[in-house]
Amino acid sequence: MKIDLSEKVIIITGASSGIGNYLAKKYCEEKCKLVVCYNKNVDEAMKLESYLKNKGCKYMLFRVDIKISREVVIMMGKVVKKFGKIDVLINNAGIILDNTLLEMSDKQWDSVISTNLTGTFICCRECAKIMRTQNFGKIINISSLKGQIGSEFQANYCSSKAGVIGLTKSMAKELCVFGITVNSVCPGFIETNLNMGMETKKERATSESLLDIKNNLDSLSCMLAFLSSNLSNGVTGQVFNVDSRLI
Ligand SMILES: NC(=O)c1ccc[n+]([C@@H]2O[C@H](COP(=O)([O-])OP(=O)(O)OC[C@H]3O[C@@H](n4cnc5c(N)ncnc54)[C@H](OP(=O)(O)O)[C@@H]3O)[C@@H](O)[C@H]2O)c1
Secondary structure, X not given: OOOOOOOOEEEEOOOOOHHHXXXXXXXXXXXXXXXXXEOOOHHHHHHHHHHHHHOOOEEEEEEOOOOOHHHHHHHHHHHHHHHOOOOEEEXXXXXXXXXXXXXXXXXXXXXXXXXXXXXHHHHHHXXXXXXXXXXXXXXXXXXXXXXXXXXXXXXXXXXXXXXXXHHHHHHHHHHHXXXXXXXXXXXXXXXXXXXXXXXXXXXXXXXXXXXXXHHHHHHHHHHXXXXXXHHHOOOOOOEEEEOOOOO
């Protein structure tokens, strides 16, 4: 059995850093047509662009703030114009702004909810409008174990990621009639800009994991490749913990 992503048009949000950046480079090897997005990190986006160019990948690069509907609509429109369709959307972009519950400002709450949850919703909604006309599409929302079990100092982040799971399940029920699948994936701990320097979190993840956390990123990319491929056509509304922590 072979995972075949060739000729698929795949959008990855948050590709200028961490998980999204790694995925973009992995997917590029699969001969798909890649759409990679970033928000603020122009330098890393340019590095990714030259990487994709050197590899001969068919790609489009967008600077898009997923919180802003207008920017997302324009991007999706340009993708369909150039590549003719959208097969897969991976909603990966996300942020954290940790604080104690008692000291968390409205702004810290709103920023995380509006990026991680509202931004994901906007991308899902706009992409689903296009996928509905194709009668096919796969949406994968990156959530987090923290959205299932909670975490101190991360009420905003955990709420946003729990929301992403609710969004995923609701969309799966509503969009199945259009041949669109919607699933959520919760990565294990992966060291990126998101959690850089958070040694306590890394130590905790390491001690709670039954297996070596070094394998988390590879396993994640394999799970996402499966969910992006036709091999997963019978799977929707699910939440996959790609992790060896038990809950
Ligand atoms: N790392 C982990 O252990 C872990 C575990 C569970 C879940 N996750 C989830 O995995 C996803 C990726 O995390 P990561 O660790 O790779 O984080 P990261 O290295 O900080 O990357 C986050 C990406 O999201 C983009 N982004 C942030 N705000 C955006 C916005 N408003 N519009 C568009 N793009 C935006 C960033 O773009 P710019 O830098 O260009 O602004 C960046 O490319 C997140 O959803 C995170 O919650 C991560």
